[in-house]
Amino acid sequence: MTVHVLREASADAGLPLVLLHGFPLDHRMWEPVAGRVDGARAVLAVDLPGAGGSTAADPALPEPALEASADAVAHALAAAGVDRAVVAGLSMGGYVALALLERHPGLVAGLGLVDTRSTADTDDARANRLRIADEVLASGSVDPVRPMAGTLVGETTRASAPELVEQIAAWIDGQDPGGVAWSQRAMAARPDRTELLRGFAGPVAVVVGEEDQIAPLEAAEHMVAAAPAAQFVVVPRSGHMSTVEQPDEVAAALSDLAARADSA
Numbered sequence: 187m188t189v190h191v192l193r194e195a196s197a198d199a200g201l202p203l204v205l206l207h208g209f210p211l212d213h214r215m216w217e218p219v220a221g222r223v224d225g226a227r228a229v230l231a232v233d234l235p236g237a238g239g240s241t242a243a244d245p246a247l248p249e250p251a252l253e254a255s256a257d258a259v260a261h262a263l264a265a266a267g268v269d270r271a272v273v274a275g276l277s278m279g280g281y282v283a284l285a286l287l288e289r290h291p292g293l294v295a296g297l298g299l300v301d302t303r304s305t306a307d308t309d310d311a312r313a314n315r316l317r318i319a320d321e322v323l324a325s326g327s328v329d330p331v332r333p334m335a336g337t338l339v340g341e342t343t344r345a346s347a348p349e350l351v352e353q354i355a356a357w358i359d360g361q362d363p364g365g366v367a368w369s370q371r372a373m374a375a376r377p378d379r380t381e382l383l384r385g386f387a388g389p390v391a392v393v394v395g396e397e398d399q400i401a402p403l404e405a406a407e408h409m410v411a412a413a414p415a416a417q418f419v420v421v422p423r424s425g426h427m428s429t430v431e432q433p434d435e436v437a438a439a440l441s442d443l444a445a446r447a448d449s450a
């Protein structure tokens with residue numbers, strides 16, 4: 187697994203911030219946020235299995251499961267000398283962050299849940315994912331998921347910043363079809379982790395774009411109601427890709443989360 191150091195820590199830094207990306211993308215969707223986070227802390231972003239520079243074709247990887255992604259993140263962080271961090275994930279990255287909390291609780295000092303949900307897929311959503319995974323594998327291309335570039339962003343971005351849609355489409359085009367199918371199957375298999383979140387006493391930030399149609403406001407409100415120490419940030423003029431659409435707001439929310447984790 188590839189770990190990208192988006193910012194080096196200085197001597198008096200707080201806990202590192204680890205960023206987990208959404209689907210079907212890679213660590214680059216966090217770059218606009220990384221430079222805007224307060225403080226001297228290290229900012230790391232991984233390419234999850236099957237995305238960016240991390241292959242899912244690794245024969246050591248088991249059946250598609252986000253638990254395998256979480257274990258791979260923990261392993262890569264340990265190799266980088268990180269045994270405790272503030273972990274933030276957007277959408278699929280949020281699912282992996284919750285799996286990380288379940289399987290490696292000592293690693294997670296604070297949790298950023300950005301444009302994501304703690305619940306499992308509905309039967310329809312699961313069937314749709316498996317159908318798309320089959321299409322991607324049958325075509326040997328990412329074409330079946332390319333239209334997501336237009337729906338990941340909100341209506342404000344579609345109208346005012348079409349270059350961001352093109353940027354996201356280019357990121358999607360660069361993904362490995364086998365990895366895209368692996369991620370879809372892994373997401374389809376994930377359980378509801380709302381009860382896990384209810385039991386986490388550490389600081390949580392729940393962040394959602396007010397125009398997010400993929401993990402909408404209600405999904406965020408469900409997590410806020412569950413997490414004992416959640417701060418809730420609704421990002422105006424943003425859809426599902428808040429890290430790219432409105433990076434200042436997301437960075438401010440994560441800076442606050444990291445400060446809370448440092449002082450806990």
Ligand code: MLT
Binds near residue numbers: 207208210277373426
């Ligand atoms: C993502 O942004 O990671 C995906 O939209 C997640 C999903 O399909 O549930």
